[in-house]
Amino acid sequence: MQEKILILDFGSQYTQLIARRVRELNVYCEIHPFNKIPEIDSFTKGVILSGSPASVRQADAPQVDFNQFHGKLPLLGVCYGAQYIAQHSGGNVAPSEIREYGRANLEYIHVSNPLMNELPVRSQVWMSHGDTIKEIPDHFEIIASTDTVKVAAYQIKGTQTYGIQFHPEVTHSTDGKQLLQNFLIDICGCSQDWTPFAFADTSIQELKDQLKDDKVVLGLSGGVDSSVAALLLHQAVGKNLHCIFVDNGLLRKNEFESVLHSYQDLGLNVKGVDAKQRFYDALQGLSDPELKRKAIGRVFIEVFDDEAHQISDVKWLAQGTIYPDVIESVSVNGGPSATIKSHHNVGGLPDFMKLKIVEPLKSLFKDEVRRVGKALGLPDDILGRHPFPGPGLAIRILGDITPEKVAILQEADYIYIKNLKDAGWYDKVWQAGAIYLPIQSVGVMGDERTYENVVALRAVSSVDGMTADWSHLPYDLLAKISNDIINNIKGINRVVYDISSKPPATIEWE
Ligand code: XMP
Secondary structure (H helix, E strand, C coil), rough: CCEEEEEEECCCCCCCCCCCCCHHHHCCCCEEEECCCCCCEEEEEEEEEECCCCCHHHHHHHHCHHCCCCCCEEEEEEEEHHHHHHHHCCCEEEEEEEEEEEEEECEEEEECCHHCCCCCCEEEEEEEEEEEEEECCCCEEEEEECCCCCCCEEEEECEEEEEEEECCCCCCCCCCCHHHHHHHHHHCCCCCCCCHHHHHHHHHHHHHHHHHHCCEEEEECCHHHHHHHHHHHHHHHHHHEEEEEEEECCCCCCCCHHHHHHHHHHHCCEEEEEEEHHHHHCCCCCHHHHHHHHHHHHHHHHHHHHCCCCCCCCEEECCCCHHHHEEEECCCCCCCCCCCCCCCCCCCCCCCHHHHEECCCCCCCCHHHHHHHCCCCCCCHCCCCCCCCHHHHHHHHHHCCHHHHHHHHHHHHHHHHHHHHHCCCCCHEEEEEEEEEEEEEEEECCCEEEEEEEEEEHHHHHECCCEEEEECCHHHHHHHHHHHHHHHCCEEEEEEEECCCCCCCCCCCC
């Protein structure tokens, strides 16, 4: 069993960031909604109460049954969490005279306090609150203040209960990591043994215990998540893991062959399925992006179902679900909301979906998936690949799809990506791809007039794909890519660069 920190979420936008910071210190943690506290066992080393968009002064403020851990385990309240503890211990929380958002400086820091250990005498912190702790009870001690917030941090005297008004998880809190380390290591006594190697060892053992000699089927996409899931399962059940990698005819140039070879080199039991024609047939005449997506999704399920049926006696379907997909989101205004993703074995689904589900990555954030992949020896070209949409090039060919258009776009994309890699730009952008536009324009090549199609190039910087900015690729590089594409690909006589951010545009054009 793994020692852990419990983070109780009151709906703050920063809760996942707290978890990321805790895990960066090699301490495992779990986020749970404030009103669904899991069993607190001897492996739980401490509890963190998150911030919240709510106010403790509201009649319907989120309430937590904290007798389960208050006074029994180390406890750190952050923002709302700190106010909540203060108010429930006899303190007074009131609206701030000025609402405080952004940078502030801790001016007075009680550096001999265990939570403040190693902090400088002054420290920049990030504030984001409308309420403030006006009065604290006698058994509280102030351990840090700013010019305007007297109770910026406190300890309940003689206990391991602390509250901080600022957000240590935000990088603008320059000593936030040190403070969290003080709490996790010195106060909670965590042993910092949550590493990618340790995760891999534990999870392989758990998968062995769970799956025993059962057969498992997994759809590989060439992306990081399904690849790492496959490696973990492979180490747990070996040849009983049956991987299926479908060529939908919408992958990038040579992608199917090269990714298939990588998987085979890793020793995976993988079957490559050439289903190009089934996808092209289903896409024929479809121009609407959503209809294209639906057709591709439907055919994928049919192909996967056919293949899964050929493996006798399969018991499990493995999925590359990651932690952000399973964290229950908390809505303090409308009550806790439902889980984002769930898998129900209901009627009407294809047979493979009625299998039991195993999700080896469901406790990992995306960057942790990469680190585990690296620990398991996943090659850099798979680990560092840009995200690629499931419907593939179908949503980068505007309008209807033909094998000819796919071939042209594969070439353009290949030239584009190769140039990015050669120039050292591939790893600097979050995602890049070429788009085939359904318009023709006039050009001149030699002495001849041409009337050919346009390719758009897209490259973006982003953290999670939710928002994105266009990458400022050097003009010289764009000039070379444009020349290479127009000179080498018959059917393209014009290249344009997309300089739209998301929002209001999206990353893909469809
Ligand atoms: P947008 O275009 O919504 O893309 O800004 C955000 C991220 O999602 C990917 N994307 C998809 N991925 N199926 C997928 O698996 C889809 O239908 C799909 N549409 C967009 C996109 O590549 C980007 O990484």
